[in-house]
Amino acid sequence: MSEKILRLENITMQFGGVIAVNNMNLEVGEGEIVSLIGPNGAGKTTAFNVITGVYQPTNGAVWYRGEKIVENYPQGKMRKLYKGEHAGEYTHALAPTPDKITRMGMARTFQNIRLWKDQTVFDNVLTAMHCRATCNLLTATFHLNRQEEARQRQRVEELLAEVNLSDVSGEKANSLPYGKQRRLEIARALATDPQLLLLDEPAAGMNPQETDELTAFIGEIRTKFGLTVFLIEHHMDLVMDISDRIYVLDFGKLIADGTPAEIQNNQRVIDAYLGVAEDA
């Protein structure tokens, strides 16, 4: 099996009385495309939010490229609840901010498109690239030297060509058809030069043709950019076509993992999700 680029160890995320993610253990190998599927409210986006530093988990650790990057040692009542085999290993909380995690080489897109709608396609990508290169908005805005600015503009042009958006480079983001807006979101994530790309429902709202194009596109960028992809998706055609492996989440708990063929034939998954999705 390939080297693990991402590993979740005993991740629990609790909001008041709701346990959104319940003791999740999973691994994503270098170069894989892995999907996380499950019914609405199963905890998929919450898991992404923990991985990318939006939420500090109630318990557990996230490892990235062999390094522990997120960890929590439960306090107070929680400490009692989670004092398990690994509790002694959690000596302090590690909680990097999302931008720090981006700079480690992890990029993400969101369920709802989050583009700078009035900016051009080019400027959307350039801004994302600035953030990675300088980590400081003031520096990004005012102090880039000319040589660096020219290098970045060149890189944006190359990136837009690689994702087939060169022809709309000067258009405003909100004037693009929906499928291209999604593609632009992914281009923005790629501008931060990630090794691991997390896609949260990239095909949401797409018609079948757009979904097919996106499926091919994700495969292409994996190869072109040497990426590992971890994605959440409800479009089962896309998931089954593209995934090396699939994890299934239900009410915060992983109930299965395996290849697409194994998952499609898993009775527990059919009962909890696939059967329902097909009937819907």
Ligand SMILES: Nc1ncnc2c1ncn2[C@@H]1O[C@H](COP(=O)(O)OP(=O)(O)OP(=O)(O)O)[C@@H](O)[C@H]1O
């Ligand atoms: N910030 C929050 N505060 C309180 N509860 C939350 C918060 N974020 C998520 N939840 C709850 O956690 C549970 C899991 O939500 P989550 O959005 O992770 O599910 P999901 O699997 O991504 O669903 P969907 O497929 O609909 O996007 C839900 O019950 C949700 O209401």
